[in-house]
Amino acid sequence: MITGKVRNLGLGLGLVATLACQTAFALETQLVDDTVPAEQPPSGVPVFGQPLFQGGFKDQPFSGFNPDYRITIGDQINLQLWGAYSFSASLPVDPKGNIFVPEVGPVHVAGVKNGTLNDFVLRHVKRVFKNNVQAYANLEASQPVKIFVTGYVNNPGLYNGFSSDSILYYLDSADGIDPKSGSFIDIKILRQGKLMQRVNLYNFLVEGIMPPLQLRSGDVVVVGARKGSVTVDGAVQQAAQMEFIGPYTQLGEILLVSKPDPQANFARITQVVNDVQQANYLPLAEAMTARLYPGAQVELVRDNDVQSILIKVSGELDGPATYVLPYGATLEELLAQLRFRENADQKSIQLYRKSVAIKQRVALDRSLDALQMEVLTRQPNTDLEKTAQKDNALMIQNFIRQARKAEPRGQVVIADNPNAAEMLLEDGDEIVVPLRASTVSIVGEVIFPTSLVFNKKRTLENYIDLAGGFANNANRSELVILHLDGTISRIDDKDFDNRLGDRLRPGDEIMVMPKIQSSELQVTKDVTEILYRIAVGTAAVLSF
Incomplete structure (x- = not known):
């Protein structure tokens, strides 16, 4: 195997084990009649390190100055004395390892580190010149x-x-170095x-x-x-012929140096073992521990036939931040592996999915396109309507530009769903386990958006007052409450001064939406829909 510090570059077989795929499979070893020499790498693949020289x-x-360099015989030491006694010269380190300092005598400097040379010589000078003489010594040239x-x-x-x-x-x-030999x-x-x-x-x-x-x-x-070598090609960051010491090595050791492409998931290994050429096609996690003999050829590939998925987890959990599960794994199978901390809010687990975020983005863009078309194609009947529509169109266009910058989170709401545990996970899903909350946030069109300690005796009106009250542009007829688990509640103004019971919980966000300043009913309806979609999809209120 590769020796020295290269064995500890951070990948290691411990991480290989973490990457192990539960449904890993391997094609049956194939025996090929024709054999080739063990050291016959494919053309065009360079020796690792070849461009070095x-x-x-x-x-x-x-x-230059190297503080760890140790003075040796033949070095030239520049010495200057000043004060009551003056002297300046370049002194060679003689065969005995000394420099001769006038009035002081021989000073043995061989073996002294360059970084401490000045202090070392000064101490010897001070033994003779107690006062009023200073010394400066530095290595003028190494030998x-x-x-x-x-x-x-x-x-x-x-x-x-x-x-x-x-x-x-x-x-x-x-x-x-001759790269061939x-x-x-x-x-x-x-x-x-x-x-x-x-x-x-x-x-x-x-x-x-x-x-x-x-x-x-x-x-x-x-x-x-040259020692035994393995050729690594394909989905790697650096295709190269890699050397190793010993009768064999492992792919995990080789990839410490060659580094796999993040999308690589399979390895095709061809090599001669006991005078018989073998070909194997293995999942990358399983291939990491495969033995590679001199002359082996490895090609990493990005195989679309994915046999595993990678799930990220964060929040109030102990354990790994990523889990590799078999393709087709369910949420229940993942949750069974998680180690929840004491203060984890297991009822508010959040699931974020890339494919859902993409769909949310498409739906939002479609609504914005329709709104833009509605505004641009409306025909005014009078000059007064024409002027009003122009101002309205400018306002809507500005809103559309802001809205297109919104980034949906792609949250999948799993709360209060008896079938959520059976849901299939997708590659790249992110699971967040929040801390058991004790606050409520008020965001959007209030004077001072803030977070307050939850008190079940308070009403929505109380929380809004504690946030400074409604801003001038606030929609005072309805509020949106975004719950920690991703569900939402829309509250009419008739309930603002009532206690909401379970409709307001710790960790919730009270979202005060902006009022739509438009004289056109259809535009007002469309913008309102988009504002609510952005608020729910991004957990943020967009000003209008």
Whole structure:
């Protein structure tokens, strides 16, 4: 399997298990008579990391400040003393690891971190010059080195650089790793024949992690032979030939690097196992744990024959935020898996559906189109009517522009429905479990839209007064109450000063609608219908 930090990129087999499909199925393994070499990737699929070496590193040697760089023999230290004693010079770190400071003597700086060099030298100076002498020391240049680069690179050789340069600089100087034969995950750093460190470039390519290295003259960078590889193509974010270490790997490990397309749901795997070529077509969740051997070819696909659906859940719940259920699962089957918190309002569960939101949008647009046609085609009889209609048309056109911006929520009302539990869920449904509410909101055409603590003794008139009373443009003849479970109640003005019992509950929104300023009865009726549709569909009151 892929080694190093690439194994912990965040997908992991734990998430693979979460994605497991309850009705996953697999086609029977097919045996193909003709066999092909294990390492024969399809043409056009690049080696992962192949574009890395295109001169971008060798043309930019690293000579900037690196606080973690440790001073070594051959480095040049710029030292300045001032005050009662003055001195300025560039001092080399001698073979014993010292710099010689006049009047102070040798100061052993080899192994000192660049970030602490100044304080380190100043302490030694203060041992001799107790007062009135200050010191400033910084690394002027890291040690020039000559590094051997060999193995499966395009141009092995001895290359000049600095001890602070990364191995990417030296690999690029050797024109990079040979993509046909070299390994991107097995690079060794040798010093006097001993292994100092192994480097896996996948960690750099995926996470930007490069191990800290400080090279010395004579060090050897050895690129190993290419390991077993798997070709991943199709519905992935990066089609590539991926290396791994070991006799086999798993698709879940490979996709940590190659990343599947969010819509991918199946994998077609072709590979040679025990000298027999096999072909499998698996749901992606099941394929994640499939063993892949060197030379395997994997194609991720977006199969329309969906066998599972993804449901999002939020609110007063413990547990996962998404559930993968078999196609055809019901609301009852989902609710049985949910873990409700103590304060969850299970009677007011809300279901939002994309297809319903689309239908609401279409219905709203159709009503707006009809209203626009009604206004534009009405013929005035007199000049006075013509002037009035022009003003009315401008007002209606402005209203239509605002109304087209409304975004329906697509709520499916499931309250008080004995058959709701049997309802089939759709892919992408969102379930919201609200907190058991203790307030009532007053929104729309009131002076101060607000939320108030629910009190069953209060009437609608009380709540409106607490919100500052009706605004000038309020419709005072009827109110809409939007309940937490998505149901609505329309209350006439004769009940404003009466207690409403169960018709007003904690969590409700009292929606004060605007008054329609139009002299045309049909227009008034159409606009009223649209306003109520927007209020219920978006849980917001649109001003008119």
